[in-house]
Amino acid sequence: MSETQSSAARAPSSGFSxxxxxxxxTFFPLAGKLLWPCWIAAALLTLAGLxxxxxxxxxxxxxxxxxxxxxxxxxxxxxxxxxxxxxxxxCAVGLVFNTxxxxxxxxxxxxxxxxxxxxxxxxxxxxxxxxxxxYWVWDARLTSxxxxxxxxxxxxxxxxxxxDPRRADRAGALIAIVGAVNVPIIYxxxxxxxxxxxxxxxxxxxxxxxxxxMLTGMLVMALAAWAYTxxxxxxxxxxxxxxxxxxxxxxxxxxxxxxxxx
Amino acid sequence: MNWESxxxxxxxxxxxFFVWTSYGVTAAVIAFELIALSRRMKRARAQVKRDVALDRxxxxxxxxx
Numbered sequence: 001m002s003e004t005q006s007s008a009a010r011a012p013s014s015g016f017s018x019x020x021x022x023x024x025x026t027f028f029p030l031a032g033k034l035l036w037p038c039w040i041a042a043a044l045l046t047l048a049g050l051x052x053x054x055x056x057x058x059x060x061x062x063x064x065x066x067x068x069x070x071x072x073x074x075x076x077x078x079x080x081x082x083x084x085x086x087x088x089x090x091c092a093v094g095l096v097f098n099t100x101x102x103x104x105x106x107x108x109x110x111x112x113x114x115x116x117x118x119x120x121x122x123x124x125x126x127x128x129x130x131x132x133x134x135y136w137v138w139d140a141r142l143t144s145x146x147x148x149x150x151x152x153x154x155x156x157x158x159x160x161x162x163x164d165p166r167r168a169d170r171a172g173a174l175i176a177i178v179g180a181v182n183v184p185i186i187y188x189x190x191x192x193x194x195x196x197x198x199x200x201x202x203x204x205x206x207x208x209x210x211x212x213x214m215l216t217g218m219l220v221m222a223l224a225a226w227a228y229t230x231x232x233x234x235x236x237x238x239x240x241x242x243x244x245x246x247x248x249x250x251x252x253x254x255x256x257x258x259x260x261x262x
Numbered sequence: 263m264n265w266e267s268x269x270x271x272x273x274x275x276x277x278x279f280f281v282w283t284s285y286g287v288t289a290a291v292i293a294f295e296l297i298a299l300s301r302r303m304k305r306a307r308a309q310v311k312r313d314v315a316l317d318r319x320x321x322x323x324x325x326x327x
Contacts, residue, residue, distance in 0.1 A: 065274040065281065066280055111295070115291055115292070126280045232296075236302070239299070239302045242310060243309070246310045252313070255311055
């Protein structure tokens with residue numbers, strides 16, 4: 001309680017504390033403080049997840065050790081969808097409230113989301129070969145994930161092609177929001193169509209159909225991916241703030257004061 | 263313990279190529295992103311420092327004139 005009051009008191013012109021961190025100037029140091037916790041969590045969770053994945057989880061009865069790709073494949077695929085939804089969310093907020101920081105957040109998320117989509121596709125191909133006998137098929141799950149990767153690339157390319165950042169933000173937001181319909185399509189593709197890709201082993205509605213240690217390893221790796229993604233997006237949003245607001249006083253003061261941490 | 267020896271571990275039950283290429287490329291992509299991020303941050307800061315220095319020279323010139 002006292003926390004919110006004091007932050008409201010520190011915000012000179014805004015009467016409402018919820019929006020205190022909605023400006024780049026106030027969000028920049030907060031993002032900086034969150035960075036190390038994110039990196040440490042990501043590193044520790046990755047080590048724990050890899051240990052469980054390779055040394056605790058047993059060899060699969062039907063797939064042998066090829067299944068161990070799951071510990072990056074599934075977290076990467078989840079993150080590629082979550083990051084896309086987060087990006088579309090920030091774009092929508094930016095369009096409605098016309099806030100600079102929202103668009104910066106969306107822009108900062110895109111490359112990391114694209115990386116997760118790429119990793120999901122890459123590891124999926126390398127898992128498909130030993131289990132299905134092929135690196136790639138045009139099945140609904142694989143195709144919709146590939147479209148997700150292209151949506152990320154399209155968003156980034158469009159933003160890069162427009163010089164005025166405000167127009168670039170709005171044009172990119174259109175792609176991000178319209179493309180969001182693809183996310184439920186990816187998620188439900190294994191139910192709606194007859195796919196070579198297996199159905200979900202873990203779902204929101206039913207008990208998981210995997211061994212507990214395998215599931216644990218996967219979930220720990222998923223948490224690691226969350227921590228990494230938040231860290232990477234925060235670094236990038238800080239860089240974007242400096243780039244876009246470089247002629248403002250607060251950025252000039254911040255950089256000339258030689259803050260390596262803030 | 264799943265593995266009798268290090269070579270068993272690297273072999274991954276005959277699936278070593280698929281497993282290690284998956285993990286290796288993922289690690290490489292993440293390393294690439296981290297390097298790109300730190301370089302972008304440095305570049306952004308350097309740009310601001312350059313702008314500030316240019317402005318200072320500019321205003322000194324105006325002061326003398």
